[in-house]
Amino acid sequence: MKTKIKIGYVGVGRRGLHILENCFIKMNDVEITVICENVDKRIEMARKVFAENQRPMPKFTKCYDDILTDPEIDAVVIMTGWDSRPKMAKAAMLAGKYTAIEVGCAETLDECFELISVYEQTGTPLMMLENCCYGRREMLALNLVKQGLLGELVHCTGAYSHYLNSVELFAEMLSEKEKAEGVTHYRLRHYIEKNRENYPTHELGPICKVLGINRGNRIIKLSSFASKAVGIKSFAEEKFGKDSEYAKIDYKQGDIINTIMTCDGGETISITLDTTVPRAYYSRNFSVRGTKGMMSEERLAVFLEGMEEPVRDNEEEMYEKYDHPLHAEYEKVGARGGHGGMDWLVCRAFVEAVKNGTNTPIDAYDTVTWLAVGALSEQSIKSGGMPVDFPDFTNGKWQNREPAVRGKYCLDEICVDEKVRIVNEG
Amino acid sequence: MKTKIKIGYVGVGRRGLHILENCFIKMNDVEITVICENVDKRIEMARKVFAENQRPMPKFTKCYDDILTDPEIDAVVIMTGWDSRPKMAKAAMLAGKYTAIEVGCAETLDECFELISVYEQTGTPLMMLENCCYGRREMLALNLVKQGLLGELVHCTGAYSHYLNSVELFAEMLSEKEKAEGVTHYRLRHYIEKNRENYPTHELGPICKVLGINRGNRIIKLSSFASKAVGIKSFAEEKFGKDSEYAKIDYKQGDIINTIMTCDGGETISITLDTTVPRAYYSRNFSVRGTKGMMSEERLAVFLEGMEEPVRDNEEEMYEKYDHPLHAEYEKVGARGGHGGMDWLVCRAFVEAVKNGTNTPIDAYDTVTWLAVGALSEQSIKSGGMPVDFPDFTNGKWQNREPAVRGKYCLDEICVDEKVRIVNEG
Numbered sequence: 001m002k003t004k005i006k007i008g009y010v011g012v013g014r015r016g017l018h019i020l021e022n023c024f025i026k027m028n029d030v031e032i033t034v035i036c037e038n039v040d041k042r043i044e045m046a047r048k049v050f051a052e053n054q055r056p057m058p059k060f061t062k063c064y065d066d067i068l069t070d071p072e073i074d075a076v077v078i079m080t081g082w083d084s085r086p087k088m089a090k091a092a093m094l095a096g097k098y099t100a101i102e103v104g105c106a107e108t109l110d111e112c113f114e115l116i117s118v119y120e121q122t123g124t125p126l127m128m129l130e131n132c133c134y135g136r137r138e139m140l141a142l143n144l145v146k147q148g149l150l151g152e153l154v155h156c157t158g159a160y161s162h163y164l165n166s167v168e169l170f171a172e173m174l175s176e177k178e179k180a181e182g183v184t185h186y187r188l189r190h191y192i193e194k195n196r197e198n199y200p201t202h203e204l205g206p207i208c209k210v211l212g213i214n215r216g217n218r219i220i221k222l223s224s225f226a227s228k229a230v231g232i233k234s235f236a237e238e239k240f241g242k243d244s245e246y247a248k249i250d251y252k253q254g255d256i257i258n259t260i261m262t263c264d265g266g267e268t269i270s271i272t273l274d275t276t277v278p279r280a281y282y283s284r285n286f287s288v289r290g291t292k293g294m295m296s297e298e299r300l301a302v303f304l305e306g307m308e309e310p311v312r313d314n315e316e317e318m319y320e321k322y323d324h325p326l327h328a329e330y331e332k333v334g335a336r337g338g339h340g341g342m343d344w345l346v347c348r349a350f351v352e353a354v355k356n357g358t359n360t361p362i363d364a365y366d367t368v369t370w371l372a373v374g375a376l377s378e379q380s381i382k383s384g385g386m387p388v389d390f391p392d393f394t395n396g397k398w399q400n401r402e403p404a405v406r407g408k409y410c411l412d413e414i415c416v417d418e419k420v421r422i423v424n425e426g
Numbered sequence: 427m428k429t430k431i432k433i434g435y436v437g438v439g440r441r442g443l444h445i446l447e448n449c450f451i452k453m454n455d456v457e458i459t460v461i462c463e464n465v466d467k468r469i470e471m472a473r474k475v476f477a478e479n480q481r482p483m484p485k486f487t488k489c490y491d492d493i494l495t496d497p498e499i500d501a502v503v504i505m506t507g508w509d510s511r512p513k514m515a516k517a518a519m520l521a522g523k524y525t526a527i528e529v530g531c532a533e534t535l536d537e538c539f540e541l542i543s544v545y546e547q548t549g550t551p552l553m554m555l556e557n558c559c560y561g562r563r564e565m566l567a568l569n570l571v572k573q574g575l576l577g578e579l580v581h582c583t584g585a586y587s588h589y590l591n592s593v594e595l596f597a598e599m600l601s602e603k604e605k606a607e608g609v610t611h612y613r614l615r616h617y618i619e620k621n622r623e624n625y626p627t628h629e630l631g632p633i634c635k636v637l638g639i640n641r642g643n644r645i646i647k648l649s650s651f652a653s654k655a656v657g658i659k660s661f662a663e664e665k666f667g668k669d670s671e672y673a674k675i676d677y678k679q680g681d682i683i684n685t686i687m688t689c690d691g692g693e694t695i696s697i698t699l700d701t702t703v704p705r706a707y708y709s710r711n712f713s714v715r716g717t718k719g720m721m722s723e724e725r726l727a728v729f730l731e732g733m734e735e736p737v738r739d740n741e742e743e744m745y746e747k748y749d750h751p752l753h754a755e756y757e758k759v760g761a762r763g764g765h766g767g768m769d770w771l772v773c774r775a776f777v778e779a780v781k782n783g784t785n786t787p788i789d790a791y792d793t794v795t796w797l798a799v800g801a802l803s804e805q806s807i808k809s810g811g812m813p814v815d816f817p818d819f820t821n822g823k824w825q826n827r828e829p830a831v832r833g834k835y836c837l838d839e840i841c842v843d844e845k846v847r848i849v850n851e852g
Contacts, residue, residue, distance in 0.1 A: 151660065154653040154703055155682035163735070223649055223811050227580040228692025234577065234717040256581035256715060258686050258696050262811070266654025270684050272696075277580055277715050280722060280729035281736035289682060289703050291660040296706060298724040303706035309589070310707035385649050385688070387811040 002355045004029050005074040008067030008097070009058070010036045010088060012046040014183050015102060016079030019129075021049045023347040024077070026336070030351055034059045034067050041182030064088060068095040075354045077129075078102065081186040086111040093124040098354045100127050101367070103201045105374025109391065112368040112375070116393050119364035127350050127360035128367040130205035132284065133411055134345035136331075137315070138206035139324035140302070141288050141295055145210050146414045149304055149322070151292025153265075156210060158203020159272040159285035165235040169276075170246065173239075191253040195226050196378035197273045198253070201370040203284050205362065207269055209411040210288055214365045215401045217265045219390040224377035226254025231276035259377050261390065271373075325415060326408055349409035359404035361411045366404075368393050428781045430455050431500045434493030434523070435484070436462045436514060438472040440609050441528060442505030445555075447475045449773040450503070452762070456777055460485045460493050467608030490514060494521040501780045503555075504528065507612040512537040519550040524780045526553050527793070529627045531800025535817065538794040538801070542819050545790035553776050553786035554793040556631035558710065559837055560771035562757075563741070564632035565750035566728070567714050567721055571636050572840045575730055575748070577718025579691075582636060584629020585698040585711035591661040596672065599665075617679040621652050622804035623699045624679070627796040629710050631788070633695055635837040636714055640791045641827045643691045645816040650803035652680025657702035685803050687816065697799075751841065752834055775835035785830035787837045792830075794819050 009032050012020060016037075024030050032050075035058045037043050043060050050057050059066070067076055068091055075098035078088050082104040092099040093115075106112050119126050132138055144150050164187070166173050171185045190198055211217055229251045236246035257273040272285065286297040293304040295318075302318040303311045323331065326345065336344045346362075353360040372391065380388045392398065403412035435458050438446060442463075450456050458476075461484045463469050469486050476483050485492070493502055494517055501524035504514045508530040518525040519541075532538050545552050558564055570576050592599050595614045616624055637643055655677045662672035683699040698711065712723040719730040721744075728744040729737045749757065752771065762770045772788075779786040798817065806814045818824065829838035 151703075152656050154656060154680075155684075221811065223651070223686075225649070225686045225688060225694055227694040230578050230580060230692075231717050254580075254694075255717075256694060258581075258694060260649075260651045260684050260686070260811070262651060266656075268651055268653040268680075268682060268684060270696075270698075274715075277577075277717055278719055278729060278731065279735070280720060280727040280733075281725060281738060289700075291657050291681075291703055293704055294706060299707060301706040303704060305704065307706075309705070312707060385647065385686070385813040 001357065002074070004031060005351060005354045006031050006033045006072050008034045008036065008070065008073040008076045010064065010067065010076065010078045011080035012037050012042045013079070017042065017045055017049065019079060019343060019347065020046065023344050025049060025053050025055055027351060029355065031056065032058045033073060034061060034070060036061050036064050036067055038062050039182040041180065045181050064091070068092065073097060075100065082190070083107065083186070086115060089115060089126060090118045093118045093122045093126060096122065096124055098125050100129050100350045103128055103130050104371065105198050105200055106371040107375065109372060109375045112372045112393065115368050116364060125353060125360045126364040126367055127353070127362045128201060128370065129346050129350065130201050130362055130370065131342040131346045132202040133205045133209055133362060134342040134349065135206065136319070136327045136340060137286060137297060139327050140318060140322055141206065141210055141286070142411065143322055143324040143414055144295065144302070145288065149293060150288060150290030153211060153267055153288065153290045155268050155289040156207040157270045157285055157287045158207050159274055159283060160199045160202050161272065161274040161279055161283040161285060163279045164275040165232060169232065191232060191251050191276070192249055193252060194378060195229070195252045195254050195381050196374050197224055197257045197259045197271065198374055199273060199275070200271060200373035203271050203286060204269070204370050204373060206286065208366065208369065211263060211265070211267055212412070213263065214369060214394055214398050215403065215412055216399065217263050218392055218398045219261045219269070219369070220264050221262045221387045222259060222373065222376045222380060222390050223385055223387045224257060224259040224380040225385050226381045227256040229254045231255040257377065259373065352409055353405055361405050361409045363404040365394050427783065428500070430457060431777060431780045432457050432459045432498050434460045434462065434496065434499040434502045436490065436493065436502065436504045437506035438463050438468045439505070443468065443471055443475065445505060445769060445773065446472065449770050451475060451479050451481055453777060455781065457482065458484045459499060460487060460496060462487050462490050462493055464488050465608040467606065471607050490517070494518065499523060501526065508616070509533065509612070512541060515541060515552060516544045519544045519548045519552060522548065522550055524551050526555050526776050529554055529556050530797065531624050531626055532797040533801065535798060535801045538798045538819065541794050542790060551779060551786045552790040552793055553779070553788045554627065554796065555772050555776065556627050556788055556796065557768040557772045558628040559631045559635055559788060560768040560775065561632065562745065562753045562766060563712060563723060565753050566744060566748055567632065567636055567712070568837065569748055569750040569840055570721065570728070571714065575719060576714060576716030579637060579693055579714065579716045581694050581715045582633040583696045583711055583713045584633050585700055585709060586625045586628050587698065587700040587705055587709040587711060589705045590701040591658060595658065617658060617677050617702070618675055619678060620804060621655070621678045621680050621807050622800050623650055623683045623685045623697065624800055625699060625701070626697055626799040629697050629712060630695070630796050630799060632712065634792065634795065637689060637691070637693055638838070639689065640795060640820055640824045641829065641838055642825065643689050644818055644824045645687045645695070645795070646690050647688045647813045648685060648799065648802045648806060648816050649811055649813045650683060650685040650806040651811050652807045653682040655680045657681040683803065685799065778835055779831060787831050787835045789830040791820050
């Protein structure tokens with residue numbers, strides 16, 4: 001086991017810088033030795049972060065190979081845009097370095113197969129940093145499910161209900177400060193060119209862990225349906241004027257995408273992409289249904305056999321009784337690192353795997369399974385909602401796969417024996 | 427215009443008696459002259475209701491023809507089980523009597539086509555008493571939509587999330603009082619024999635009205651997906667024992683059925699049947715999404731352009747500003763007749779049409795469109811989620827259809843000119 005690891009970090013745009021500043025840089029067992037970034041303004045921002053945190057200044061480079069060829073580097077963390085990650089991840093695995101990628105979706109199915117092929121060829125762990133898997137609510141669900149308190153599961157829902165018609169899509173809406181910091185945009189292109197579930201992993205990741213996907217269960221079919229695409233145009237007309245460039249674009253991306261998946265175990269999964277028409281609130285609409293109980297993010301409700309209906313807003317009580325051990329410990333010291341602490345936890349999970357030389361709790365098969373939804377949903381939508389076969393990336397191994405890693409960060413079983421000490425790590 | 431109408435009433439089981447007792451019998455412009463019912467205990471109950479309300483005692487018969495051949499009778503209200511209604515409705519229309527049926531779903535598509543064929547042949551209005559169309563929340567949505575406050579619509583959701591693993595499915599669970607009153611069951615058979623969206627109209631009815639289905643818009647495709655079927659069996663094992671009859675049955679009905687429909691206007695509709703695994707609360711999960719705003723039953727939220735996120739639990743405020751005129755008036759005098767007043771309103775809507783000799787606000791095309799979902803979803807589920815074409819029951823007329831009836835009960839436009847006087851009616 002290593003006591004300290006060295007990371008090569010790629011991309012310090014908005015998300016990359018955030019994770020750097022709030023997570024990795026705060027970990028004493030992590031040293032960021034090289035940062036790869038093209039945009040000078042961002043490099044400046046990153047330098048400032050290192051200085052402020054009194055951490056050793058990394059080497060900055062615009063050449064990714066500087067990371068791959070550095071024998072000192074144990075792991076690569078790839079925080080670039082959606083498009084560039086798969087290629088970079090393959091190169092990192094081939095260089096024999098633990099590889100982490102930020103959440104997203106695959107452009108094509110080939111990308112997913114290639115990632116798996118390289119993973120199987122090299123044995124280098126690949127982990128998507130799907131923070132929501134370590135969300136307190138999602139881990140509460142995992143805890144309830146693995147203890148059998150929801151009975152036999154039949155259905156899960158999830159959503160990415162997050163209105164993005166603002167800075168996330170339109171560079172014009174960035175503040176002067178953001179522009180000065182080198183924040184740019186790349187998502188809009190996807191909304192112009194594609195019609196698909198383009199951001200499935202926040203909801204699907206935790207659901208797959210709850211349902212044991214790739215470990216005794218697998219998704220066998222997917223169907224996807226797009227509403228018309230009028231939200232972005234309507235927004236652009238109002239915000240930038242009917243004659244603006246943005247208002248004249250024909251956006252392909254439907255405003256609401258509903259995707260239904262069916263699992264080998266007979267469970268169904270329903271996920272919704274909902275980013276371009278106005279919303280009253282952010283939601284991942286996470287819900288789990290079983291023969292003995294349910295949980296629902298929308299009503300902050302956990303319902304277990306024997307309770308009297310109706311139940312609403314009892315999530316806080318449930319945390320007292322059924323908090324996942326990792327969060328139970330974590331809450332005592334105060335969540336760290338943004339997004340209610342899950343950013344911190346997912347980064348810690350990766351770092352722990354690197355230190356211990358184990359596989360990662362979200363492994364290469366999980367990563368590509370969740371990524372693949374983008375390409376599959378596009379295919380189904382194009383064919384008018386025809387069900388498409390979900391590839392078995394494990395090639396049959398899903399039937400008997402053990403957890404990729406055991407212990408406190410494991411998302412496939414609950415670690416109850418081991419003392420959870422999140423506090424003093426890093 | 428008639429000042430008083432005569433109704434022949436079929437079926438005084440639990441629902442039939444409830445509607446009789448809380449709605450029709452309280453209306454002074456309605457006389458129930460004949461009641462058709464086979465079960466003696468129920469007849470007894472109905473007699474009691476008439477006596478208690480000091481209304482003229484109807485003739486009781488076990489022969490439906492007694493209603494059809496009675497020239498005095500203006501309208502037939504059919505409150506029997508799901509199976510018997512279509513045949514009875516056809517006979518009523520052929521007899522030239524305004525026909526109302528309780529909500530449900532069609533066993534087969536043929537039933538729907540036959541109903542339309544008889545409707546077109548006779549011109550006799552046929553109305554499903556879909557009470558939820560007159561729910562206060564659903565009418566709030568209609569009001570917001572028709573005033574353009576939600577912008578261009580893109581997606582609606584609905585559900586029948588109502589845990590029925592109790593008296594609704596199992597006769598054994600009836601109380602002694604209920605048994606004495608002749609309450610029986612027929613739904614369980616459907617759960618044994620069929621796998622489908624078996625109760626679509628509570629959610630789909632209001633959604634169709636919001637989206638202008640059959641009037642400028644139509645549903646063109648439907649896909650349906652069933653989770654495994656384990657909820658009823660699990661319940662039966664626990665409640666009645668593993669060796670009980672109920673526990674040995676192979677129930678076909680999946681626990682959660684997700685159905686997605688696509689409309690000619692590009693909108694999508696997502697509805698969920700959710701009746702056999704435990705729930706924290708009842709919900710119709712009604713939501714409407716447009717380019718300018720949304721409403722959501724789950725969070726009791728209405729969000730309109732210009733409001734600051736997040737918005738939750740502001741429905742009461744919204745009623746003050748945007749209550750549908752019918753409900754605005756209605757609330758002043760206190761809702762009547764059960765289910766927050768919508769039972770009363772839907773019955774009034776029918777009675778008004780009969781009195782005025784107009785078509786009904788939920789007309790024959792609406793009725794069969796909503797009923798058809800049962801049969802179509804079964805077909806899609808059987809074929810592994812293949813999209814099925816949604817029949818155009820209007821045969822092209824949907825493109826230019828006017829509201830079937832105008833005025834205060836109209837569900838296709840908002841009546842603002844006419845003074846709404848719900849209070850003194852009946």
